[in-house]
Amino acid sequence: MAGRWSRWRRATQVIAALVYVGLPFVGEPWLAGSLAALRVGRVDLVEPAGALSAVLASGAIPRALLLGSLPVVALGLLLGPVYCSWICPWGFLSEGIDRLRARGARWPDRAWEAVRRPRVVALVLVLFSSALLGAPLAALLAPPRLVTALPVEAWSGRVVPWFTGGLLLAFLGLELLGPRRLLCRALCPAGAMAAVLRRRFTWSPRFFANQCRCPDAPACHQGCPWGIDPRVASFRDGCTSCMACVDRCPPGALSGRSRAYPRGLQA
Amino acid sequence: MDGPAAWLRSLLRGEPPLRPPGALEERAFVARCIRCDRCAEVCPYHALRPAGARRGLAAGTPEVVARDAPCWLCLRCPPTCPTGALAPVAAARDVRMGRASVIRERCYAHQGIVCRTCLDACPLQGEAILQDEELRPVVTERCVGCGLCEHRCPAEGSAIRVVARGGA
Numbered sequence: 001m002a003g004r005w006s007r008w009r010r011a012t013q014v015i016a017a018l019v020y021v022g023l024p025f026v027g028e029p030w031l032a033g034s035l036a037a038l039r040v041g042r043v044d045l046v047e048p049a050g051a052l053s054a055v056l057a058s059g060a061i062p063r064a065l066l067l068g069s070l071p072v073v074a075l076g077l078l079l080g081p082v083y084c085s086w087i088c089p090w091g092f093l094s095e096g097i098d099r100l101r102a103r104g105a106r107w108p109d110r111a112w113e114a115v116r117r118p119r120v121v122a123l124v125l126v127l128f129s130s131a132l133l134g135a136p137l138a139a140l141l142a143p144p145r146l147v148t149a150l151p152v153e154a155w156s157g158r159v160v161p162w163f164t165g166g167l168l169l170a171f172l173g174l175e176l177l178g179p180r181r182l183l184c185r186a187l188c189p190a191g192a193m194a195a196v197l198r199r200r201f202t203w204s205p206r207f208f209a210n211q212c213r214c215p216d217a218p219a220c221h222q223g224c225p226w227g228i229d230p231r232v233a234s235f236r237d238g239c240t241s242c243m244a245c246v247d248r249c250p251p252g253a254l255s256g257r258s259r260a261y262p263r264g265l266q267a
Numbered sequence: 268m269d270g271p272a273a274w275l276r277s278l279l280r281g282e283p284p285l286r287p288p289g290a291l292e293e294r295a296f297v298a299r300c301i302r303c304d305r306c307a308e309v310c311p312y313h314a315l316r317p318a319g320a321r322r323g324l325a326a327g328t329p330e331v332v333a334r335d336a337p338c339w340l341c342l343r344c345p346p347t348c349p350t351g352a353l354a355p356v357a358a359a360r361d362v363r364m365g366r367a368s369v370i371r372e373r374c375y376a377h378q379g380i381v382c383r384t385c386l387d388a389c390p391l392q393g394e395a396i397l398q399d400e401e402l403r404p405v406v407t408e409r410c411v412g413c414g415l416c417e418h419r420c421p422a423e424g425s426a427i428r429v430v431a432r433g434g435a
Binding site: 027028032033034036037038039046050054057059063068133134136139149152156157158159161162163164166 | 316351
C-alpha cells in the first residue's frame with residue numbers, strides 16, 4: 001500500500017512531529033510556537049480558525065494576526081488541508097489509532113457525507129461561542145494546538161499540563177471509542193477551516209475517467225482515509241490532499257500532479 | 268455588557284493572575300491570546316506557565332507564579348506574541364504587571380528583625396521599594412510587579428506578594 005505519495009506524506013508527518021517536540025528546547029525568538037502560531041525567522045504562521053475566533057472574542061482585528069494568517073490561508077487555498085494530512089501531529093496520531101481499531105476495515109459508502117454539514121456547523125458554533133464567552137475557543141480547543149502545546153507546557157512552563165493533557169486524553173478516548181476519526185472529520189475547528197478554504201483550483205487528486213478500469217469497489221475508494229470516492233469527488237468534500245487514492249490506482253487514472261478539477265468534472 | 272454572558276464569564280473566571288509584561292487588560296487578554304505558548308517558549312527563566320483548568324476560559328493563557336518563578340523583565344515575550352495580547356514594552360520601568368504589597372504579620376522587618384531581602388531583590392533599586400524610618404519596606408508607585416521580591420522573601424509563604432493589576 002505504501003506508494004510514493006504515502007511515503008512522502010509519512011516522512012513529512014514524522015518530521016513535523018519531531019519539530020514540534022523539539023521546539024521548546026530551542027526556545028529562540030526566531031523559531032518558536034505551536035500549531036496555533038509558529039514563528040520562523042520573521043514570518044508568522046497563524047492558524048486561521050484560531051485567529052478568527054480571537055478576532056470575534058476580542059472585537060479587535062490586530063494587524064499581526066491578519067498578516068500571520070495570510071500565508072496559512074494562501075497555503076490552504078493552494079494545497080488544501082495539507083495542514084491536517086501532512087503536518088498535524090494529532091492527525092498522525094489519529095491515523096495510527098484508526099489503523100489499530102479498524103484493521104483495514106473500509107469506510108461505509110459516502111462516509112464523508114454524514115459529517116460534511118455538521119463539521120461546518122461545529123465550526124460556526126465554536127466561533128459563535130468564542131464571541132459570546134470572550135475567549136478564542138477555536139484556538140483553545142483545537143487538537144493540533146493542544147498536541148503541540150503539550151511539550152511546551154511541560155518543558156518551558158515547567159508544569160504538569162493537566163488541562164492540555166486531560167483534554168487530549170478525552171479526545172483520544174473519543175477517537176478510540178467514538179465514530180472513526182470523529183475529531184478530524186467533524187469537530188476540529190482548524191480542520192474545518194482548512195476544508196472551507198478548498199477551491200476548485202486547490203491541489204487534489206485528479207481523475208481521468210477514460211483511464212479508469214476498475215469495477216464497482218475500486219482500490220482508490222477503499223483506500224481513502226475518509227471514505228470518499230475520488231471518481232466523483234467535489235472540492236467541497238473532506239479530501240485532505242493526502243493522495244492515498246493516487247497511490248492505489250493501478251491504471252494511473254488518478255494523478256496528484258495535474259490541475260484538480262478540470263471543467264465538466266465537478267460532482 | 269451585563270447579562271447572562273457576563274454572569275457566565277464571571278462564573279468561569281476567577282481572580283486575575285499575574286500576567287507577562289505588556290499584557291492587555293485581563294478580559295481583552297483572555298479574548299485575544301490564542302494560547303500558542305510562544306511567550307512561554309522564549310522565556311529563558313521558565314517563568315510563564317500555561318494557566319490550568321481552574322482558570323476556566325482563561326486556561327492555556329500564560330501566567331506568572333512569582334513565588335516559584337518570577338519575571339526577570341528581560342522583555343523577550345512581548346515581541347513574540349502573534350496577536351498583540353502582549354503589547355510591546357519599551358523598557359522594564361514601563362512594565363505594569365501589578366504591584367507588590369507587604370504582609371506585615373509575616374514581614375521580619377515589621378517584627379524588628381533586620382531584613383532587606385526584598386529591597387536587594389528589586390530590579391528597580393531605590394525606586395520601587397523604599398524603607399521607612401524604622402527600616403520597614405514600603406512599596407512605591409514605581410513597582411512594576413515582577414515578583415522578584417516575592418520570590419526571594421525568606422518569610423514562610425512570602426511576606427511580600429504581588430497583586431496583579433486589576434486584582435483586589
